[in-house]
Amino acid sequence: xxxxxRNAMLIALAAVPVVQSVAQIPVKIxxxxxxxxxxxxxxxxxxxxxxxxxxxxxxxxxATVYPSDGATYEDFEDENYSAACRLPAACIVSPxxxxxxxxxxxxxxxxxxxxxxxxxxxxxxxxxxxxxEDGVLISLSGLNTTVLSADRKTAKVGPGNRWQAVYExxxxxxxxxxxxxxxPVGVGGLTLGGGLSxxxxxxxLGLDNVKSYEVVLADSSIVTVSxxxxxxxxxxxxxxxxxxxxxxxxxxxxxxxxGNFYVDARAYSSNQTDDFLRAVAEYxxxxxxxxxxxxxxxxxxxxxxKFPTTSPVMQMTCIQLIESGPTILLLxxxxxxxxxxxxxxxxxxxxxxxxxxxxxxxxxxxxxxxxRFSTGNIRTYGETFSHKADADLMVELYDIFVEExxxxxxxxxxxxxxxxxxxxxxxxxxxxxxNLLGMEEVPQQWYEWYITWTDPTEDQTIxxxxxxxxxxxxxxxxxxxxxxxxLFMNTAGKKQNVLNSYxxxxxxxxxxxxAKYDPTQVFQKLQNDGFLIRNx
Numbered sequence: 001x002x003x004x005x006r007n008a009m010l011i012a013l014a015a016v017p018v019v020q021s022v023a024q025i026p027v028k029i030x031x032x033x034x035x036x037x038x039x040x041x042x043x044x045x046x047x048x049x050x051x052x053x054x055x056x057x058x059x060x061x062x063a064t065v066y067p068s069d070g071a072t073y074e075d076f077e078d079e080n081y082s083a084a085c086r087l088p089a090a091c092i093v094s095p096x097x098x099x100x101x102x103x104x105x106x107x108x109x110x111x112x113x114x115x116x117x118x119x120x121x122x123x124x125x126x127x128x129x130x131x132x133e134d135g136v137l138i139s140l141s142g143l144n145t146t147v148l149s150a151d152r153k154t155a156k157v158g159p160g161n162r163w164q165a166v167y168e169x170x171x172x173x174x175x176x177x178x179x180x181x182x183x184p185v186g187v188g189g190l191t192l193g194g195g196l197s198x199x200x201x202x203x204x205l206g207l208d209n210v211k212s213y214e215v216v217l218a219d220s221s222i223v224t225v226s227x228x229x230x231x232x233x234x235x236x237x238x239x240x241x242x243x244x245x246x247x248x249x250x251x252x253x254x255x256x257x258x259g260n261f262y263v264d265a266r267a268y269s270s271n272q273t274d275d276f277l278r279a280v281a282e283y284x285x286x287x288x289x290x291x292x293x294x295x296x297x298x299x300x301x302x303x304x305x306k307f308p309t310t311s312p313v314m315q316m317t318c319i320q321l322i323e324s325g326p327t328i329l330l331l332x333x334x335x336x337x338x339x340x341x342x343x344x345x346x347x348x349x350x351x352x353x354x355x356x357x358x359x360x361x362x363x364x365x366x367x368x369x370x371x372r373f374s375t376g377n378i379r380t381y382g383e384t385f386s387h388k389a390d391a392d393l394m395v396e397l398y399d400i401f402v403e404e405x406x407x408x409x410x411x412x413x414x415x416x417x418x419x420x421x422x423x424x425x426x427x428x429x430x431x432x433x434x435n436l437l438g439m440e441e442v443p444q445q446w447y448e449w450y451i452t453w454t455d456p457t458e459d460q461t462i463x464x465x466x467x468x469x470x471x472x473x474x475x476x477x478x479x480x481x482x483x484x485x486x487l488f489m490n491t492a493g494k495k496q497n498v499l500n501s502y503x504x505x506x507x508x509x510x511x512x513x514x515a516k517y518d519p520t521q522v523f524q525k526l527q528n529d530g531f532l533i534r535n536x
Contacts, residue, residue, distance in 0.1 A: 152255060176362060178200075244510060283295060383447075401449060
């Protein structure tokens with residue numbers, strides 16, 4: 001690209017003002033008013049051109065990196081949880097402020113360059129938080145501050161944070177926000193996708209606990225969005241509409257007091273699996289009525305946990321338990337012993353303690369669940385579906401999963417995770433201003449099963465098996481009239497129609513809101529992939 005063209009673009013970009021928390025919807029920048037578009041013909045669709053401008057405009061060290069930057073680039077690329085999602089973007093840009101995100105969107109939209117946006121990179125669908133060599137990856141990892149408000153009622157949390165860092169900032173203050181159950185998960189993707197936490201029965205989903213959003217819109221303006229300002233429609237849209245409107249650069253989350261938990265991690269034998277699943281269903285009838293209780297169930301898994309040496313739980317570095325049977329983590333949001341809420345699991349009889357039950361902080365719980373993701377060449381994929389709570393159906397669905405995964409490739413393994421969801425999760429969402437998820441107020445199960453493997457040539461085989469599992473399970477639930485339409489975005493698969501699962505009225509609202517705030521369809525035409533309205 002000629003130097004004069006590049007300089008013209010840089011001057012034009014600098015001349016376009018950024019709007020911060022304005023009183024009205026920002027006026028769109030006129031095409032005829034910005035001289036940068038005179039260079040559009042020569043730069044349009046040229047990802048090399050876009051990367052050059054990004055590097056020259058965002059001058060912080062490592063703000064824009066290329067594959068030729070070697071280890072520095074690889075460090076950014078490897079942030080994606082699944083190796084299948086580590087796509088070779090033409091360059092990776094890492095803004096440090098909302099203003100730099102705004103600048104990046106100006107450059108990418110004006111040059112017509114494909115892009116993807118990544119918070120923590122936990123999504124395991126290739127192309128959703130990653131892009132190939134014909135596009136630019138915007139990594140939000142540099143937006144990683146956590147700032148507690150003066151009145152301690154909210155915390156402003158950057159989307160590049162991992163939940164581990166957020167809790168490390170807040171738990172010592174005796175506070176918590178409604179966020180992820182595993183420390184390495186990123187703030188942005190989890191919150192936009194719904195956000196299942198250890199406090200869901202009591203507080204609802206993560207997206208139900210956002211007071212305001214800071215958002216970079218398609219025209220590059222920066223706005224603060226809340227339920228009680230002129231962007232109330234966009235606020236509602238972000239409570240389910242995900243990445244269809246803009247890039248969220250900060251979340252103002254409500255804080256809540258938190259103390260110690262009762263923690264009990266158990267493993268049961270494989271011959272107890274059916275009884276274990278029935279215990280989960282029984283817990284939903286009785287125990288889950290206690291909003292302080294929470295369980296996480298994992299089937300056929302490798303339980304691998306590391307404790308920091310400063311942990312008050314016990315002085316040990318590693319516990320490993322390989323068990324061809326279910327494991328479960330029982331949590332109670334008060335330091336009591338053997339809460340009645342977990343009676344269904346106590347009645348199962350014999351079990352192997354993964355470690356002795358204890359009272360500890362949320363940080364101790366995170367140490368138990370793992371402080372980092374798998375690295376190396378592990379590839380991961382899974383899907384989701386939901387149904388009304390029913391013990392017989394849970395047993396039938398697990399049998400389907402076992403049958404379909406019996407002939408996985410030799411390097412593959414599988415995990416089956418039934419998440420028991422209380423009716424109160426939907427109720428609290430409505431009480432907190434409503435969201436667009438269309439959930440029914442009934443006890444239900446959301447699944448987040450997944451398969452891991454290492455050989456890239458097996459990708460299509462794994463995807464085919466996964467989609468067959470989902471279809472068979474959905475058909476089985478429909479046959480018993482127990483199927484629910486809602487699909488949990490955080491664990492959905494690449495061909496699952498998440499937005500349509502919210503219902504026609506909510507889909508219409510998402511489309512109308514996107515048309516209002518992104519009339520030129522920057523986030524539909526240039527965003528690489530995702531749960532986007534262009535796919536409906």
